Amino acid sequence: MTVTFPMFGAAAPNAAAVAASGDPHGRLLAGPPAAAGWERIGSHLTRLGPLSRCSPDDLRAEITDACLLGRGGAGFPLGRKLEMAAGARGHPLVVVNGSEGEPASRKDQELLELRPHLVLDGAVAAAIAVGGDEIVIGAHRGRDAWDAVAAAIAERAADGIRCHMVDLPPTYLAGESSALVSFVNGGAPLPRSRGAPAALQGIAGRPTVLSNVETFAHLALIARLGPAWFCQAGSRDSPGSTLVTVNGDVRWPGKVLEVLRPVTIGELVEPFLPEGSRPRAVLVGGYAGTWVEWVDARSLPLDRGKLSEVGAPLGCGVLCVLGSQRCGLAETLRLLEWFAAGSAGQCGPCALGLPQLAAELNELVASRPDRRVRRRLNELASSIAGRGGCHFPDGAVHLVESALQTFGAEVSSHRSRRGCNLDHRAYFPLGAFRR
Amino acid sequence: MIGKAGGSGRWRLEIDATACRGHGICALKSPDHVALDRWGFAHLEPVTIGDGADRRKAERAVGACPTGALRLEPLPPVPPRHTTTADTRTTQLSHGAAD
Numbered sequence: 001m002t003v004t005f006p007m008f009g010a011a012a013p014n015a016a017a018v019a020a021s022g023d024p025h026g027r028l029l030a031g032p033p034a035a036a037g038w039e040r041i042g043s044h045l046t047r048l049g050p051l052s053r054c055s056p057d058d059l060r061a062e063i064t065d066a067c068l069l070g071r072g073g074a075g076f077p078l079g080r081k082l083e084m085a086a087g088a089r090g091h092p093l094v095v096v097n098g099s100e101g102e103p104a105s106r107k108d109q110e111l112l113e114l115r116p117h118l119v120l121d122g123a124v125a126a127a128i129a130v131g132g133d134e135i136v137i138g139a140h141r142g143r144d145a146w147d148a149v150a151a152a153i154a155e156r157a158a159d160g161i162r163c164h165m166v167d168l169p170p171t172y173l174a175g176e177s178s179a180l181v182s183f184v185n186g187g188a189p190l191p192r193s194r195g196a197p198a199a200l201q202g203i204a205g206r207p208t209v210l211s212n213v214e215t216f217a218h219l220a221l222i223a224r225l226g227p228a229w230f231c232q233a234g235s236r237d238s239p240g241s242t243l244v245t246v247n248g249d250v251r252w253p254g255k256v257l258e259v260l261r262p263v264t265i266g267e268l269v270e271p272f273l274p275e276g277s278r279p280r281a282v283l284v285g286g287y288a289g290t291w292v293e294w295v296d297a298r299s300l301p302l303d304r305g306k307l308s309e310v311g312a313p314l315g316c317g318v319l320c321v322l323g324s325q326r327c328g329l330a331e332t333l334r335l336l337e338w339f340a341a342g343s344a345g346q347c348g349p350c351a352l353g354l355p356q357l358a359a360e361l362n363e364l365v366a367s368r369p370d371r372r373v374r375r376r377l378n379e380l381a382s383s384i385a386g387r388g389g390c391h392f393p394d395g396a397v398h399l400v401e402s403a404l405q406t407f408g409a410e411v412s413s414h415r416s417r418r419g420c421n422l423d424h425r426a427y428f429p430l431g432a433f434r435r
Numbered sequence: 436m437i438g439k440a441g442g443s444g445r446w447r448l449e450i451d452a453t454a455c456r457g458h459g460i461c462a463l464k465s466p467d468h469v470a471l472d473r474w475g476f477a478h479l480e481p482v483t484i485g486d487g488a489d490r491r492k493a494e495r496a497v498g499a500c501p502t503g504a505l506r507l508e509p510l511p512p513v514p515p516r517h518t519t520t521a522d523t524r525t526t527q528l529s530h531g532a533a534d
Contacts, residue, residue, distance in 0.1 A: 181517075346452075346453040348452075348472075348475075349452070349472060349476060352474045353474070387452060389452040396458055
Protein backbone atom coordinates (compact mmCIF):
# COMPACT_ATOMS: atom_id res chain seq x y z
CA MET A 1 0.00 0.00 0.00
CA THR A 2 3.02 2.22 0.42
CA VAL A 3 3.59 4.14 -2.78
CA THR A 4 6.68 6.23 -3.26
CA PHE A 5 6.15 9.55 -4.92
CA PRO A 6 9.17 11.24 -6.41
CA MET A 7 8.39 14.45 -4.54
CA PHE A 8 8.09 12.54 -1.27
CA GLY A 9 11.20 10.39 -1.70
CA ALA A 10 13.15 9.42 1.40
CA ALA A 11 14.73 12.48 2.96
CA ALA A 12 18.11 12.94 1.36
CA PRO A 13 20.77 14.12 3.81
CA ASN A 14 20.83 17.52 2.18
CA ALA A 15 17.07 17.86 1.82
CA ALA A 16 15.81 21.07 3.34
CA ALA A 17 14.56 20.54 6.85
CA VAL A 18 11.94 23.28 6.73
CA ALA A 19 9.26 23.88 4.11
CA ALA A 20 6.82 26.72 3.49
CA SER A 21 3.57 26.31 1.58
CA GLY A 22 4.16 25.35 -2.03
CA ASP A 23 7.67 23.99 -1.38
CA PRO A 24 7.96 20.70 -3.25
CA HIS A 25 9.92 19.02 -0.46
CA GLY A 26 7.19 19.75 2.08
CA ARG A 27 4.48 17.28 3.01
CA LEU A 28 1.29 18.92 4.24
CA LEU A 29 1.74 22.15 2.30
CA ALA A 30 3.43 20.77 -0.81
CA GLY A 31 1.65 21.51 -4.07
CA PRO A 32 0.65 24.76 -5.73
CA PRO A 33 2.01 28.01 -4.26
CA ALA A 34 -0.05 29.85 -1.66
CA ALA A 35 -0.93 32.57 -4.18
CA ALA A 36 -2.88 29.99 -6.19
CA GLY A 37 -5.44 29.66 -3.38
CA TRP A 38 -7.05 26.40 -2.39
CA GLU A 39 -5.99 23.33 -4.31
CA ARG A 40 -8.74 22.00 -6.57
CA ILE A 41 -9.68 18.33 -6.55
CA GLY A 42 -8.00 17.70 -9.92
CA SER A 43 -4.63 18.96 -8.81
CA HIS A 44 -5.00 17.23 -5.46
CA LEU A 45 -5.73 13.83 -7.02
CA THR A 46 -3.04 14.18 -9.70
CA ARG A 47 -0.51 15.00 -7.03
CA LEU A 48 -1.45 12.40 -4.43
CA GLY A 49 -3.73 9.86 -6.10
CA PRO A 50 -7.00 8.68 -4.61
CA LEU A 51 -7.36 7.59 -1.00
CA SER A 52 -6.92 3.82 -1.07
CA ARG A 53 -9.77 1.88 0.44
CA CYS A 54 -8.52 -0.66 2.93
CA SER A 55 -10.18 -2.42 5.83
CA PRO A 56 -10.90 -0.38 8.98
CA ASP A 57 -8.73 -2.73 11.07
CA ASP A 58 -5.71 -2.40 8.75
CA LEU A 59 -6.11 1.37 8.61
CA ARG A 60 -6.25 1.68 12.41
CA ALA A 61 -3.19 -0.56 12.72
CA GLU A 62 -1.27 1.67 10.29
CA ILE A 63 -2.24 4.82 12.17
CA THR A 64 -1.22 3.24 15.48
CA ASP A 65 2.13 2.19 13.94
CA ALA A 66 2.72 5.76 12.78
CA CYS A 67 2.43 6.99 16.40
CA LEU A 68 0.62 10.11 15.17
CA LEU A 69 -0.11 12.39 18.11
CA GLY A 70 -2.93 14.95 18.03
CA ARG A 71 -1.66 18.36 16.93
CA GLY A 72 -4.14 20.55 18.78
CA GLY A 73 -1.94 20.86 21.86
CA ALA A 74 -2.82 17.91 24.09
CA GLY A 75 -0.90 15.37 21.97
CA PHE A 76 -3.27 12.43 22.46
CA PRO A 77 -2.34 9.43 20.25
CA LEU A 78 -4.79 9.31 17.34
CA GLY A 79 -4.49 5.52 17.10
CA ARG A 80 -5.82 5.16 20.61
CA LYS A 81 -8.66 7.59 19.96
CA LEU A 82 -9.70 5.58 16.90
CA GLU A 83 -9.57 2.28 18.84
CA MET A 84 -11.75 3.79 21.57
CA ALA A 85 -14.32 5.07 19.06
CA ALA A 86 -14.30 1.84 17.04
CA GLY A 87 -14.90 -0.23 20.16
CA ALA A 88 -17.55 2.02 21.71
CA ARG A 89 -21.27 1.48 21.44
CA GLY A 90 -23.08 3.49 18.78
CA HIS A 91 -22.50 4.72 15.23
CA PRO A 92 -19.23 6.72 15.19
CA LEU A 93 -18.68 10.05 13.50
CA VAL A 94 -15.71 12.33 12.87
CA VAL A 95 -15.28 15.97 13.88
CA VAL A 96 -12.59 18.20 12.38
CA ASN A 97 -11.80 20.92 14.90
CA GLY A 98 -10.93 23.97 12.83
CA SER A 99 -11.55 26.54 15.55
CA GLU A 100 -7.89 27.46 16.11
CA GLY A 101 -8.76 29.88 18.90
CA GLU A 102 -5.10 30.45 19.73
CA PRO A 103 -4.62 33.96 18.30
CA ALA A 104 -0.94 33.46 17.42
CA SER A 105 -1.55 30.21 15.53
CA ARG A 106 -2.37 30.11 11.83
CA LYS A 107 -1.42 26.59 10.75
CA ASP A 108 -4.93 25.13 10.76
CA GLN A 109 -6.41 28.10 8.89
CA GLU A 110 -3.61 27.79 6.32
CA LEU A 111 -4.28 24.08 5.82
CA LEU A 112 -8.02 24.67 5.41
CA GLU A 113 -7.46 27.67 3.13
CA LEU A 114 -4.91 25.97 0.87
CA ARG A 115 -5.35 22.19 1.21
CA PRO A 116 -9.01 21.55 2.12
CA HIS A 117 -9.08 18.25 0.21
CA LEU A 118 -6.13 16.92 2.19
CA VAL A 119 -7.92 17.67 5.47
CA LEU A 120 -11.19 16.19 4.18
CA ASP A 121 -9.33 13.06 3.01
CA GLY A 122 -7.95 12.67 6.52
CA ALA A 123 -11.44 12.94 7.98
CA VAL A 124 -12.71 10.39 5.44
CA ALA A 125 -9.85 8.05 6.40
CA ALA A 126 -10.75 8.45 10.09
CA ALA A 127 -14.40 7.71 9.28
CA ILE A 128 -13.38 4.57 7.37
CA ALA A 129 -11.12 3.51 10.23
CA VAL A 130 -13.99 3.55 12.73
CA GLY A 131 -16.77 2.42 10.38
CA GLY A 132 -18.45 5.82 10.24
CA ASP A 133 -20.02 7.69 7.33
CA GLU A 134 -20.44 11.22 8.67
CA ILE A 135 -18.02 14.14 9.07
CA VAL A 136 -18.55 17.44 10.85
CA ILE A 137 -16.15 20.29 10.09
CA GLY A 138 -16.14 23.05 12.68
CA ALA A 139 -14.84 26.38 11.30
CA HIS A 140 -15.64 30.08 11.23
CA ARG A 141 -18.09 31.35 8.60
CA GLY A 142 -16.83 34.41 6.81
CA ARG A 143 -13.19 33.37 6.80
CA ASP A 144 -11.34 32.13 3.73
CA ALA A 145 -10.96 28.72 5.37
CA TRP A 146 -14.74 28.29 5.54
CA ASP A 147 -15.22 29.18 1.87
CA ALA A 148 -12.39 26.89 0.76
CA VAL A 149 -13.80 23.90 2.68
CA ALA A 150 -17.35 24.56 1.49
CA ALA A 151 -16.16 24.76 -2.13
CA ALA A 152 -14.03 21.65 -1.71
CA ILE A 153 -16.96 19.65 -0.30
CA ALA A 154 -19.08 20.69 -3.28
CA GLU A 155 -16.33 19.47 -5.61
CA ARG A 156 -15.95 16.00 -4.16
CA ALA A 157 -17.50 12.96 -5.76
CA ALA A 158 -20.11 11.19 -3.66
CA ASP A 159 -18.02 8.74 -1.69
CA GLY A 160 -20.79 7.64 0.66
CA ILE A 161 -19.65 10.00 3.39
CA ARG A 162 -21.75 12.99 4.42
CA CYS A 163 -20.03 16.24 5.33
CA HIS A 164 -21.59 18.96 7.48
CA MET A 165 -20.09 22.31 8.36
CA VAL A 166 -20.68 23.96 11.72
CA ASP A 167 -20.06 27.66 12.33
CA LEU A 168 -18.16 27.86 15.62
CA PRO A 169 -18.29 30.82 18.01
CA PRO A 170 -15.12 32.95 17.74
CA THR A 171 -13.91 32.26 21.28
CA TYR A 172 -10.81 30.48 22.48
CA LEU A 173 -12.77 28.07 24.66
CA ALA A 174 -15.14 27.05 21.85
CA GLY A 175 -12.25 24.99 20.49
CA GLU A 176 -11.83 23.00 23.69
CA SER A 177 -13.04 19.53 22.77
CA SER A 178 -15.82 19.16 25.37
CA ALA A 179 -17.00 22.71 24.61
CA LEU A 180 -17.13 21.94 20.90
CA VAL A 181 -19.10 18.75 21.53
CA SER A 182 -21.48 20.65 23.80
CA PHE A 183 -21.99 23.34 21.14
CA VAL A 184 -22.64 20.89 18.29
CA ASN A 185 -25.11 19.10 20.60
CA GLY A 186 -27.04 22.36 20.90
CA GLY A 187 -25.61 23.52 24.21
CA ALA A 188 -23.36 26.40 25.21
CA PRO A 189 -19.81 26.36 23.79
CA LEU A 190 -18.33 25.86 27.24
CA PRO A 191 -16.09 23.11 28.62
CA ARG A 192 -17.74 20.30 30.51
CA SER A 193 -15.80 18.74 33.33
CA ARG A 194 -17.94 15.63 33.63
CA GLY A 195 -18.92 12.84 31.34
CA ALA A 196 -17.25 10.29 29.13
CA PRO A 197 -14.55 11.33 26.62
CA ALA A 198 -15.89 12.30 23.18
CA ALA A 199 -14.28 9.21 21.62
CA LEU A 200 -16.72 7.08 23.64
CA GLN A 201 -19.72 9.41 23.87
CA GLY A 202 -19.64 12.70 21.99
CA ILE A 203 -21.97 14.26 19.42
CA ALA A 204 -25.54 13.00 20.08
CA GLY A 205 -24.04 10.44 22.43
CA ARG A 206 -22.23 8.74 19.55
CA PRO A 207 -18.53 7.80 19.60
CA THR A 208 -16.79 10.87 18.16
CA VAL A 209 -13.31 11.10 16.68
CA LEU A 210 -12.61 14.76 17.34
CA SER A 211 -9.20 16.06 16.38
CA ASN A 212 -7.28 19.02 15.13
CA VAL A 213 -7.06 20.00 11.42
CA GLU A 214 -3.34 19.23 11.16
CA THR A 215 -3.87 15.76 12.65
CA PHE A 216 -6.31 14.91 9.83
CA ALA A 217 -3.94 16.28 7.18
CA HIS A 218 -1.21 13.93 8.43
CA LEU A 219 -3.71 11.10 8.47
CA ALA A 220 -4.56 11.67 4.80
CA LEU A 221 -0.91 11.08 3.91
CA ILE A 222 -0.40 8.13 6.28
CA ALA A 223 -3.44 6.44 4.71
CA ARG A 224 -1.76 6.78 1.30
CA LEU A 225 1.92 6.36 2.02
CA GLY A 226 2.03 4.30 5.19
CA PRO A 227 3.54 4.65 8.65
CA ALA A 228 7.14 3.95 7.55
CA TRP A 229 7.01 6.94 5.23
CA PHE A 230 5.46 9.10 7.96
CA CYS A 231 8.26 8.24 10.38
CA GLN A 232 10.98 9.32 7.92
CA ALA A 233 10.32 12.86 9.07
CA GLY A 234 10.69 14.08 12.63
CA SER A 235 12.68 12.13 15.16
CA ARG A 236 12.47 8.65 16.60
CA ASP A 237 10.56 9.89 19.66
CA SER A 238 8.33 12.30 17.78
CA PRO A 239 7.77 10.97 14.28
CA GLY A 240 6.29 12.97 11.44
CA SER A 241 6.64 16.52 10.32
CA THR A 242 5.16 19.34 12.36
CA LEU A 243 3.57 22.66 11.44
CA VAL A 244 4.82 25.71 13.27
CA THR A 245 3.51 29.30 13.25
CA VAL A 246 6.20 31.94 13.78
CA ASN A 247 4.74 35.09 15.27
CA GLY A 248 5.60 38.21 17.26
CA ASP A 249 8.61 40.40 16.46
CA VAL A 250 9.49 38.84 13.12
CA ARG A 251 9.20 39.78 9.50
CA TRP A 252 5.93 38.18 8.24
CA PRO A 253 4.30 37.45 11.57
CA GLY A 254 1.99 34.48 11.24
CA LYS A 255 4.24 32.60 8.82
CA VAL A 256 3.47 28.86 8.79
CA LEU A 257 6.38 26.47 8.30
CA GLU A 258 6.60 22.72 8.18
CA VAL A 259 9.49 21.24 10.15
CA LEU A 260 10.63 18.00 8.52
CA ARG A 261 13.68 17.33 10.63
CA PRO A 262 14.43 18.70 14.12
CA VAL A 263 16.25 21.92 13.33
CA THR A 264 16.92 24.24 16.24
CA ILE A 265 14.58 27.09 17.11
CA GLY A 266 17.43 29.42 16.13
CA GLU A 267 17.79 27.88 12.66
CA LEU A 268 14.05 28.17 12.08
CA VAL A 269 13.49 31.67 13.45
CA GLU A 270 16.70 33.51 12.47
CA PRO A 271 15.78 33.93 8.78
CA PHE A 272 12.65 35.77 9.93
CA LEU A 273 14.28 38.19 12.33
CA PRO A 274 14.61 41.83 11.32
CA GLU A 275 18.17 42.47 10.25
CA GLY A 276 20.65 42.74 13.08
CA SER A 277 18.06 42.02 15.75
CA ARG A 278 18.55 39.60 18.57
CA PRO A 279 15.37 38.62 20.39
CA ARG A 280 14.98 38.71 24.15
CA ALA A 281 12.92 35.51 24.43
CA VAL A 282 10.55 33.12 22.67
CA LEU A 283 7.14 32.05 23.92
CA VAL A 284 7.06 28.36 23.00
CA GLY A 285 3.73 26.54 22.56
CA GLY A 286 1.27 29.43 22.38
CA TYR A 287 -0.18 31.73 25.00
CA ALA A 288 -0.52 28.91 27.53
CA GLY A 289 3.11 28.11 26.77
CA THR A 290 6.55 28.71 28.19
CA TRP A 291 8.87 31.71 27.92
CA VAL A 292 12.44 30.72 27.06
CA GLU A 293 15.30 33.21 26.89
CA TRP A 294 16.67 33.50 23.37
CA VAL A 295 20.16 32.39 24.42
CA ASP A 296 18.65 29.07 25.56
CA ALA A 297 15.90 28.80 22.95
CA ARG A 298 18.10 29.19 19.88
CA SER A 299 19.88 25.89 20.48
CA LEU A 300 16.75 23.89 21.41
CA PRO A 301 15.72 21.33 18.78
CA LEU A 302 12.21 21.76 17.34
CA ASP A 303 11.21 18.31 18.40
CA ARG A 304 8.03 17.69 20.38
CA GLY A 305 9.63 15.11 22.66
CA LYS A 306 12.77 17.13 23.39
CA LEU A 307 10.84 20.34 24.03
CA SER A 308 8.52 18.57 26.46
CA GLU A 309 11.58 17.16 28.25
CA VAL A 310 12.99 20.64 28.85
CA GLY A 311 9.61 21.88 30.08
CA ALA A 312 8.64 23.92 27.03
CA PRO A 313 6.18 21.71 25.11
CA LEU A 314 5.44 22.77 21.53
CA GLY A 315 1.67 22.52 22.10
CA CYS A 316 -0.17 23.85 19.06
CA GLY A 317 3.12 24.74 17.37
CA VAL A 318 3.37 28.46 18.07
CA LEU A 319 6.70 30.28 18.45
CA CYS A 320 6.16 33.90 19.51
CA VAL A 321 9.30 36.01 19.37
CA LEU A 322 9.85 38.87 21.82
CA GLY A 323 12.24 41.54 20.54
CA SER A 324 15.20 42.69 22.61
CA GLN A 325 13.70 46.12 23.35
CA ARG A 326 10.39 44.79 24.62
CA CYS A 327 9.29 44.06 28.14
CA GLY A 328 8.27 40.42 28.63
CA LEU A 329 6.34 41.25 31.79
CA ALA A 330 4.19 43.85 30.03
CA GLU A 331 3.47 41.42 27.18
CA THR A 332 2.62 38.68 29.70
CA LEU A 333 0.24 41.02 31.52
CA ARG A 334 -1.67 41.69 28.32
CA LEU A 335 -1.91 37.98 27.55
CA LEU A 336 -3.05 37.32 31.12
CA GLU A 337 -5.76 39.97 30.76
CA TRP A 338 -6.80 38.20 27.56
CA PHE A 339 -7.06 34.94 29.51
CA ALA A 340 -9.05 36.62 32.30
CA ALA A 341 -11.50 38.08 29.76
CA GLY A 342 -11.88 34.69 28.09
CA SER A 343 -12.76 32.65 31.15
CA ALA A 344 -16.05 30.84 30.72
CA GLY A 345 -16.93 32.03 34.22
CA GLN A 346 -18.04 28.56 35.24
CA CYS A 347 -15.46 27.80 37.94
CA GLY A 348 -14.78 30.19 40.83
CA PRO A 349 -10.98 29.96 40.99
CA CYS A 350 -10.74 30.78 37.25
CA ALA A 351 -13.46 33.45 37.08
CA LEU A 352 -12.28 35.26 40.23
CA GLY A 353 -8.62 34.26 40.33
CA LEU A 354 -7.45 35.27 36.85
CA PRO A 355 -8.57 38.94 37.15
CA GLN A 356 -6.88 39.13 40.57
CA LEU A 357 -3.71 37.58 39.21
CA ALA A 358 -3.76 40.16 36.40
CA ALA A 359 -4.29 42.99 38.89
CA GLU A 360 -1.28 41.86 40.93
CA LEU A 361 0.90 41.52 37.85
CA ASN A 362 -0.26 44.97 36.79
CA GLU A 363 1.08 46.36 40.08
CA LEU A 364 4.45 44.91 39.21
CA VAL A 365 4.38 46.07 35.58
CA ALA A 366 3.28 49.58 36.61
CA SER A 367 6.39 49.63 38.83
CA ARG A 368 4.56 50.28 42.06
CA PRO A 369 4.88 46.93 43.76
CA ASP A 370 5.19 46.52 47.46
CA ARG A 371 7.67 43.99 48.78
CA ARG A 372 5.15 41.20 48.96
CA VAL A 373 3.87 41.26 45.36
CA ARG A 374 5.95 38.27 44.35
CA ARG A 375 4.57 36.22 47.25
CA ARG A 376 1.00 37.25 46.48
CA LEU A 377 1.46 36.27 42.84
CA ASN A 378 2.76 32.84 43.87
CA GLU A 379 -0.05 32.30 46.36
CA LEU A 380 -2.71 33.30 43.85
CA ALA A 381 -1.13 31.07 41.22
CA SER A 382 -1.29 28.05 43.51
CA SER A 383 -4.92 28.83 44.43
CA ILE A 384 -5.87 28.76 40.75
CA ALA A 385 -3.77 25.98 39.21
CA GLY A 386 -5.55 22.64 38.84
CA ARG A 387 -8.84 24.01 40.19
CA GLY A 388 -10.83 24.53 37.02
CA GLY A 389 -13.06 22.08 35.22
CA CYS A 390 -10.73 22.41 32.21
CA HIS A 391 -7.07 23.40 31.81
CA PHE A 392 -7.73 26.98 30.72
CA PRO A 393 -6.71 28.60 34.06
CA ASP A 394 -3.68 26.29 34.32
CA GLY A 395 -2.36 27.66 31.05
CA ALA A 396 -2.66 31.26 32.29
CA VAL A 397 -0.89 30.42 35.54
CA HIS A 398 1.87 28.60 33.71
CA LEU A 399 2.42 31.62 31.46
CA VAL A 400 2.81 33.94 34.47
CA GLU A 401 5.09 31.57 36.38
CA SER A 402 7.37 31.10 33.40
CA ALA A 403 7.46 34.88 32.82
CA LEU A 404 8.53 35.54 36.41
CA GLN A 405 11.21 32.89 36.03
CA THR A 406 12.49 33.98 32.64
CA PHE A 407 12.33 37.75 33.06
CA GLY A 408 14.22 37.97 36.35
CA ALA A 409 16.12 41.07 35.20
CA GLU A 410 12.88 42.80 34.21
CA VAL A 411 11.28 41.90 37.56
CA SER A 412 14.25 43.52 39.34
CA SER A 413 14.11 46.71 37.31
CA HIS A 414 10.33 46.98 37.77
CA ARG A 415 10.85 46.68 41.52
CA SER A 416 13.69 49.18 41.63
CA ARG A 417 13.28 52.92 41.76
CA ARG A 418 14.53 53.57 38.24
CA GLY A 419 11.85 51.29 36.74
CA CYS A 420 11.82 49.50 33.39
CA ASN A 421 12.90 51.40 30.28
CA LEU A 422 11.83 48.72 27.79
CA ASP A 423 9.01 49.08 25.28
CA HIS A 424 5.71 48.33 27.02
CA ARG A 425 3.54 48.49 23.93
CA ALA A 426 1.77 45.29 22.92
CA TYR A 427 2.83 43.29 19.90
CA PHE A 428 1.41 39.77 20.10
CA PRO A 429 -1.88 39.28 18.25
CA LEU A 430 -5.05 38.85 20.28
CA GLY A 431 -8.25 37.44 18.83
CA ALA A 432 -11.42 39.35 19.55
CA PHE A 433 -13.15 37.69 22.46
CA ARG A 434 -16.82 37.12 22.87
CA ARG A 435 -17.93 35.40 26.02
CA MET B 436 -22.25 5.88 43.30
CA ILE B 437 -22.72 5.78 47.07
CA GLY B 438 -23.25 2.27 48.38
CA LYS B 439 -22.04 0.63 45.18
CA ALA B 440 -18.72 -0.18 46.75
CA GLY B 441 -15.86 -1.32 44.60
CA GLY B 442 -15.16 -3.68 47.48
CA SER B 443 -11.92 -1.92 48.33
CA GLY B 444 -13.22 0.12 51.25
CA ARG B 445 -11.30 3.10 49.85
CA TRP B 446 -12.98 6.19 48.51
CA ARG B 447 -12.15 9.61 47.17
CA LEU B 448 -14.20 12.76 46.92
CA GLU B 449 -14.43 14.32 43.47
CA ILE B 450 -15.68 17.75 42.56
CA ASP B 451 -17.27 19.18 39.45
CA ALA B 452 -15.60 22.58 39.55
CA THR B 453 -18.11 23.99 37.06
CA ALA B 454 -20.95 23.19 39.48
CA CYS B 455 -19.41 24.45 42.76
CA ARG B 456 -20.99 27.78 43.75
CA GLY B 457 -19.08 28.21 46.99
CA HIS B 458 -21.89 27.53 49.47
CA GLY B 459 -19.26 25.98 51.73
CA ILE B 460 -21.54 23.52 53.55
CA CYS B 461 -19.31 20.61 52.54
CA ALA B 462 -16.40 22.04 54.52
CA LEU B 463 -18.60 22.28 57.62
CA LYS B 464 -19.86 18.73 57.24
CA SER B 465 -16.52 17.15 56.48
CA PRO B 466 -13.62 19.45 57.41
CA ASP B 467 -11.04 16.65 57.14
CA HIS B 468 -11.80 16.18 53.46
CA VAL B 469 -12.83 19.59 52.17
CA ALA B 470 -11.26 22.99 52.73
CA LEU B 471 -12.45 26.31 51.37
CA ASP B 472 -10.14 28.40 49.23
CA ARG B 473 -9.67 32.17 49.50
CA TRP B 474 -12.89 32.75 47.57
CA GLY B 475 -14.92 30.17 49.49
CA PHE B 476 -14.92 27.46 46.85
CA ALA B 477 -14.42 23.84 47.86
CA HIS B 478 -10.85 22.59 47.67
CA LEU B 479 -10.48 18.85 48.20
CA GLU B 480 -7.77 17.57 50.46
CA PRO B 481 -5.77 14.85 48.67
CA VAL B 482 -6.84 12.12 51.08
CA THR B 483 -8.15 8.59 50.72
CA ILE B 484 -11.38 8.02 52.59
CA GLY B 485 -11.88 4.73 54.40
CA ASP B 486 -15.11 2.97 55.34
CA GLY B 487 -16.84 3.78 58.59
CA ALA B 488 -17.18 7.17 60.24
CA ASP B 489 -14.78 8.72 57.73
CA ARG B 490 -16.97 7.72 54.83
CA ARG B 491 -20.20 8.72 56.56
CA LYS B 492 -18.83 12.24 57.03
CA ALA B 493 -17.87 12.47 53.37
CA GLU B 494 -21.33 11.23 52.40
CA ARG B 495 -22.89 14.00 54.47
CA ALA B 496 -20.78 16.55 52.59
CA VAL B 497 -21.91 15.06 49.28
CA GLY B 498 -25.55 15.08 50.36
CA ALA B 499 -25.40 18.64 51.67
CA CYS B 500 -24.12 20.28 48.46
CA PRO B 501 -26.98 22.37 47.03
CA THR B 502 -25.60 22.11 43.49
CA GLY B 503 -24.62 18.43 43.55
CA ALA B 504 -20.99 19.27 42.81
CA LEU B 505 -19.48 16.52 44.97
CA ARG B 506 -19.27 12.80 44.37
CA LEU B 507 -17.82 9.97 46.38
CA GLU B 508 -15.97 7.65 44.04
CA PRO B 509 -14.69 4.17 44.93
CA LEU B 510 -10.98 3.64 44.50
CA PRO B 511 -9.49 0.40 43.19
CA PRO B 512 -7.94 -1.70 45.94
CA VAL B 513 -4.23 -1.50 46.63
CA PRO B 514 -2.62 -4.31 44.62
CA PRO B 515 -1.63 -7.10 47.00
CA ARG B 516 2.06 -7.71 47.44
CA HIS B 517 1.88 -11.50 46.91
CA THR B 518 -0.52 -11.93 44.08
CA THR B 519 -2.43 -15.17 43.86
CA THR B 520 -4.73 -16.06 41.01
CA ALA B 521 -7.79 -15.30 43.12
CA ASP B 522 -6.43 -11.91 44.14
CA THR B 523 -5.74 -10.95 40.56
CA ARG B 524 -9.29 -11.76 39.58
CA THR B 525 -10.70 -9.60 42.39
CA THR B 526 -8.48 -6.70 41.38
CA GLN B 527 -9.59 -6.82 37.76
CA LEU B 528 -13.26 -7.03 38.68
CA SER B 529 -13.17 -4.05 40.98
CA HIS B 530 -11.23 -2.03 38.42
CA GLY B 531 -14.16 -2.66 36.12
CA ALA B 532 -16.60 -1.54 38.78
CA ALA B 533 -14.62 1.59 39.49
CA ASP B 534 -14.69 2.54 35.85
